[in-house]
Amino acid sequence: MRATVINAPYDIKVEEVPDPVVRKPTDAVVRVLRACICGSDLWPYRGEVAQGPRPGQRIGHEFLGVVTEVGSEVTGLAPGDLAVAPFMYSDGVCDFCREGVQTSCVHGGGWGGFDHDGGQGEAVRVPYADGTLVKLPAEAASDDRMLASLLTLSDVMGTGHHACVGAGVRAGGTVAVVGDGAVGLCAVLAARRLGAEQIVILGRHTVRTDIARSFGATHVVAERGDAAVEAVRELTKGEGAHSVVEAVGTEQSMTTALRITRPGGSVGYVGAPHGSGDGVDLRYLFDHNIGLRGGLAPVRQYLPELLKDVVNGTIDPSPVFDRAIGLDQVAEGYRAMNDREALKVLIAF
Amino acid sequence: MRATVINAPYDIKVEEVPDPVVRKPTDAVVRVLRACICGSDLWPYRGEVAQGPRPGQRIGHEFLGVVTEVGSEVTGLAPGDLAVAPFMYSDGVCDFCREGVQTSCVHGGGWGGFDHDGGQGEAVRVPYADGTLVKLPAEAASDDRMLASLLTLSDVMGTGHHACVGAGVRAGGTVAVVGDGAVGLCAVLAARRLGAEQIVILGRHTVRTDIARSFGATHVVAERGDAAVEAVRELTKGEGAHSVVEAVGTEQSMTTALRITRPGGSVGYVGAPHGSGDGVDLRYLFDHNIGLRGGLAPVRQYLPELLKDVVNGTIDPSPVFDRAIGLDQVAEGYRAMNDREALKVLIAF
Incomplete structure (x- = not known):
């Protein structure tokens, strides 16, 4: 599949990477429909991180899409389901997850890097799918504005x-x-x-x-x-x-x-x-x-309540996206955000 | 009347000072029954304050006693009432008082210094008596243990x-x-x-x-x-x-x-x-x-609920006092607390 890779500061491109597959019985694979670029993605982009980007590093932590495969222990999701991921994965059952601090999940972690798919790619292997993903109404898949609104629940709206x-x-x-x-x-x-x-x-x-x-x-x-x-x-x-x-x-x-x-x-x-x-x-x-x-927002905790209000129209955060691009234009998307030409860039697949 | 005065670091004594009187219609005068020495009183005692103690400086911010005189606008208290003071006075009606942050009262302030009586003396002029003082059950006046317990509501228990x-x-x-x-x-x-x-x-x-x-x-x-x-x-x-x-x-x-x-x-x-x-x-x-x-505890806010539980016996904080002295021994009280011989010293009048 194709995914965004950041090889060095300001060197961001779409490359061919291995297709994600279910590796553990609690995994799911999601085919990405919408992703976006976060202000915090600009730190590695500018090299403003302790361990600057290294060749092959994957990036992106906001995405939603369609479940294509689930592991044998996943019970809450099935292939075909539309789902959104928070910007960190979490097991959903540890003490911290139960207390609503999923960002401190004992088995949790972030997207991208070298061990995980990033959100800015065609598909993502999702660890602890039952704990991590939140199912979305199927009818949203055909509603561009609703998809954009729902995508904000992966990070900025929850934050x-x-x-x-x-x-x-x-x-x-x-x-x-x-x-x-x-x-x-x-x-x-x-x-x-x-x-x-x-x-x-x-x-x-x-x-x-x-x-x-x-x-x-x-x-x-x-x-x-x-x-x-x-x-x-x-x-x-x-x-x-x-x-x-x-x-x-x-x-x-x-x-x-x-x-x-x-x-x-x-x-x-x-x-x-x-x-x-x-x-x-x-x-x-x-x-x-x-x-x-x-602190680091446990958006997974807030997702159900905010989702309800996005779906019923109480809130519509989609205007935070002022530019939409395809995956091929991801480098241009980073440039536009870095130059403050764009507030937040949506990637449609 | 006699009151504690700190003239310089380690120079603490009881001196003759003017009797407090009602100056403003919202004032009351309280004859002190119990006062105590606070850990924070040791800072000026040791000279550990920006503007070290200056000759004639009054001290003490924890006291309870009997109201002896009230100004014409005081409605909640009458001479003869037993009452406790928080470690700061407050008007009880400003936005911050109403929001429970009486320590930020726009007319509030602290005891002692040069403009106010300190708690470690025979009597105290209390500004904004209705906002500041909390009435205590009259029968407590004859109960040493209960008085000690109630005195902690002026600071340490509320804090x-x-x-x-x-x-x-x-x-x-x-x-x-x-x-x-x-x-x-x-x-x-x-x-x-x-x-x-x-x-x-x-x-x-x-x-x-x-x-x-x-x-x-x-x-x-x-x-x-x-x-x-x-x-x-x-x-x-x-x-x-x-x-x-x-x-x-x-x-x-x-x-x-x-x-x-x-x-x-x-x-x-x-x-x-x-x-x-x-x-x-x-x-x-x-x-x-x-x-x-x-932060600086708005003990005035907590006084009514904690008072209820002290009076009904749910809590008894009095064991924090491990020494009781008369006003004459106040210098010895400071020394004992400073040398960590005493945890907290009560002054009975």
């Missing part, structure tokens, strides 16, 4: 929701979202879904903040640093927001997030830390009783 | 409870408490009250860990550092505790707290940060979805 959970978003509360990437936008949608009354997005790309408004943002703050803090405080009677989402991961974004959180409030952070640890001033958190919770 | 709330302690969960000072011990009691099944205290002073056992600790870990982490992991199937209380405030205690928290768990921290910020490794928190919440 935005996780940020809101960490930030303690509740009905009637005020929410501020730092970051207007796909995850920040999904956090806006998640906050609205959870009943937040006032939702402020901090961002200065009009195309993105327009999506944020359509997702439920009530205010846009285009300033940065001190001016952004001032602007959010002005919108919240000088008190700050109850819940703040940090969806960037830098020192500045974390500092801003803390300073716009009201005493007793919480920061939900999902920006993978690349500097943000330096923005955590524990004395400030202590003095103001500000909570900090987040 | 231990706050740590448990921050750590997300829940019925059936596992809890580990780092620190065997009065707050750590109260956290054990609070965890038991909240229904925790397994409660591990990390501490190596047998006198203290014995109190912890009587408060509900199921296990004692006397090791420190890596060995302590190993020991707690062994007690929790290698997974760590759901909820961890950090009640020290140093880098080592925070590092230990994070490492014994299971993925998806939470650290509730109430040790005022003196180094603990350096123990917060955000990448570690991120990878394991560990939450961090705590």
Whole structure:
């Protein structure tokens, strides 16, 4: 089959790789219908990872498709089923999976690399298929917009929701979202879904903040640093927001997030830390009783509830995709995201 | 009246000071029956504060007593009432008070210093008496043990409870408490009250860990550092505790707290940060979805519910006091706590 391979920084291409097969009785094989490129895929793309990409490295961790083969112990899925995968696989039965932290599954792991298929390819061997995959309504397969919406459940929508959970978003509360990437936008949608009354997005790309408004943002703050803090405080009677989402991961974004959180409030952070640890001033958190919770989102935990609301039309995260390509154009897709020409690129097979 | 004054490091004495009077219509004056010395009083005592004690500085923030005078706008209290004060005063009506973060009250503040009476004196002028004071059952006045128990609600018991709330302690969960000072011990009691099944205290002073056992600790870990982490992991199937209380405030205690928290768990921290910020490794928190919440405890918020359980005998935190003195012996009380001869010293008037 054909799959995306990243051989070195900026060297991304589609190559012929072995067809996936069921190796363990708990495996399934999924023929990919939709995949996409994540902001975090740009780190290896740019060589911004400790162990830079090595020749033959597979990539992509967001996909949905049709089950083509299942192992003998798989009971919840059958060939022909449409299913979505979270960005990590998990056994579904260990203590952490049962507690809703599937990202810490004792048998879990990530897609791509050298031991697993990546999502940006024609098919994927899925370990622990019963624990990992979530079945989708068959009729979605013929609905482009619905497929795009459902694909966000593999990562960005679940991650935005996780940020809101960490930030303690509740009905009637005020929410501020730092970051207007796909995850920040999904956090806006998640906050609205959870009943937040006032939702402020901090961002200065009009195309993105327009999506944020359509997702439920009530205010846009285009300033940065001190001016952004001032602007959010002005919108919240000088008190700050109850819940703040940090969806960037830098020192500045974390500092801003803390300073716009009201005493007793919480920061939900999902920006993978690349500097943000330096923005955590524990004395400030202590003095103001500000909570900090987040991390690698256990999207598998949220998938069933979010799926329900995507299918019934309560939420439609599909606008985070502003470009669709075929697998052959994957290199161009990476380039467009890296150059910030595209917000998030969908790959249709 | 006579009150404790700290003129310089290690120079603590009882001096004659002006009698407190009602200055504002929302004030009350309380004649102190019981006060105590806090671990945090030892910081100015040792000169470990940015602006070291200056001559005439008043001290003490934990007290209960009898209301002797109220301002014209005070409606909830009358002369003769027995009442306890939290370690900060608060107006009870601002947004933060209503949200349960009275420590961030827009009109709030602390006891002692130069503008307010300290708790370690014969009487205290209490600002915002309706918001600050909590009425106690009159019959408690003649019950030494009950008075000691109720006095802990001014700080350590509420602070231990706050740590448990921050750590997300829940019925059936596992809890580990780092620190065997009065707050750590109260956290054990609070965890038991909240229904925790397994409660591990990390501490190596047998006198203290014995109190912890009587408060509900199921296990004692006397090791420190890596060995302590190993020991707690062994007690929790290698997974760590759901909820961890950090009640020290140093880098080592925070590092230990994070490492014994299971993925998806939470650290509730109430040790005022003196180094603990350096123990917060955000990448570690991120990878394991560990939450961090705590701070200056809004004990006023918890007072009514904890009071009920002290009065009905569900909890008795009084054993945290292992020495009782009169006001004249206050210097000796500080010395004993500073030399770790006493865990917590009660002052009876």
